[in-house]
Amino acid sequence: MMEGLKRMKEYCYECDNDVDITITEKEIFTEIKGIKFSYMGEIAYCECCGNEVYISSISDENIEKANQKYREITGIIQTQEIQELLEKYDIGQKPLSKLLGWGETTIVRYIQGLMPTKEYSNRLKELFNPLKMKELLDNNNNALTKIAFKKTSDKVQGYISKTGDKKPIITANYFLNKMDVDAGESITPLKIQKLVYYAQAWLLGIFGRPLFCEDFQAWLHGPVIPDMYIHYKTLGYKSNDSLPKPSSVDCCFNEEEIMTLEMVWNVYGKYDGKYLEKLTHSEVPWQIAWRKREEENKGTEIITKESIEEYYKELKNKTNFDFGSIENLEKLYCSLA
Structure with a gap:
């Protein structure tokens, strides 16, 4: 018998009389739009004949619970x-x-x-x-x-x-929040820049759209967003102990973006900042921009979103990438280590 739902009187069709009933919690199996699942609902039983007794309020609550469970399974907003x-x-x-x-x-x-x-x-x-x-x-x-x-x-x-008006900072906070999940992970300002770069790069490569409008520049230590550099400048190359506690990302990403951010963390999060710097140096988008910067004797040069999208689309196809299995991508980067 459930807490607060003790014996009560209800009409039982089998007994054709008002009887005492007991309400218990039970696993109920159902199907909505071709999806079969179970949920914990409530069932009323007659204490005389033992048969189930229909109570409209309990039935409505069970329908609501079934709908909530279906929404959870399919990702429909509650x-x-x-x-x-x-x-x-x-x-x-x-x-x-x-x-x-x-x-x-x-x-x-x-x-x-x-x-x-x-x-x-x-x-x-x-x-x-x-x-x-x-x-x-x-x-x-x-x-x-x-x-x-x-x-x-x-x-x-x-x-x-x-949260700050700049999505790159919010993206950085997403990765900084991972410190609470993966104790002992070291995240330096250098590593933050590269993780945010790969988040931007892979969203362009997989979905053909940017995560944010800001552009990366080709700097000596790899792709950098100047505003992010200024934001973390005073920290130098210290460990994550010196980084400010990140503010909540406040659900600032949609489903596709979350999938991409999680993939980036799983693939690149295990490497330190210097390795990720070396990795970006080996890739075409940074090389093109850096070469142009040197040839034209410029102080800065943007790594265009077009060059990033083209390169990572090709990399996605080369590794047969999909979110369900990122082993091929991980193997590629392990081979470059």
């Missing part, structure tokens, strides 16, 4: 998460629907339990990233009243101010 999104930016259900260009009552129906499509779910999930929300506001500011726009815009700007 109702509570949508509510959290609304509260985070202090925006109403209908205004957010309008901002997204959806029907006015779309978010209302999602809050009431209607399950969004994967496409709409992903669109909502990416808005947890304040930079994505800012982009949406900037592109569709006419969808809201001036008061509503300012209220939400102020909220968004507040989150951006906490």
Whole structure:
């Protein structure tokens, strides 16, 4: 018998009478849209005949639990998460629907339990990233009243101010947060630059789009974003003990970006900064920019996103890369060690 759900009287069809029932927790197997799974629900039993007794409130709760489990399995945003999104930016259900260009009552129906499509779910999930929300506001500011726009815009700007306006710094924080997971890992400013570079490079190579708009420059020690260099400049080449505690990344990445960041950490995170510097020196994008810098006697030279995308697309095809198996990519880099 579950805590707080003790014996109660309900009508039993088998006994054709009001009887005492017991509510117990049980594993329930079900199927939604071709996906079979189980979840822990509640079942009411008649204490006289032992048969299951239908209670509408329990049935509704079980349906809700089944839907929640299905959303977890398929990655569909939960109702509570949508509510959290609304509260985070202090925006109403209908205004957010309008901002997204959806029907006015779309978010209302999602809050009431209607399950969004994967496409709409992903669109909502990416808005947890304040930079994505800012982009949406900037592109569709006419969808809201001036008061509503300012209220939400102020909220968004507040989150951006906490994490910093630059996505490379937020990306660096993602890797710095790994220090809490992998005790003993040493992450220097040099290594941070290279991890952020490979995150940008592989998102371009795999998905054909950049992680952020800032460009890397070809410096003596490999690809560098000047703002990041300034941000960590005072730390020199000290160990991660001297690095500032990173702020939360605050869900600033979508599913594709998280997959890429995790892959970068798994493949490159095991190497130190000097090795990663040497690795970038062996790759075409840095070589092209560095050669141009020397030939034209320039102080700096950008490593173009086009050269990065072309090189890493070729590398992806060469290693038959996929997220389910990164062994070929790891073997490639181990061979270069």
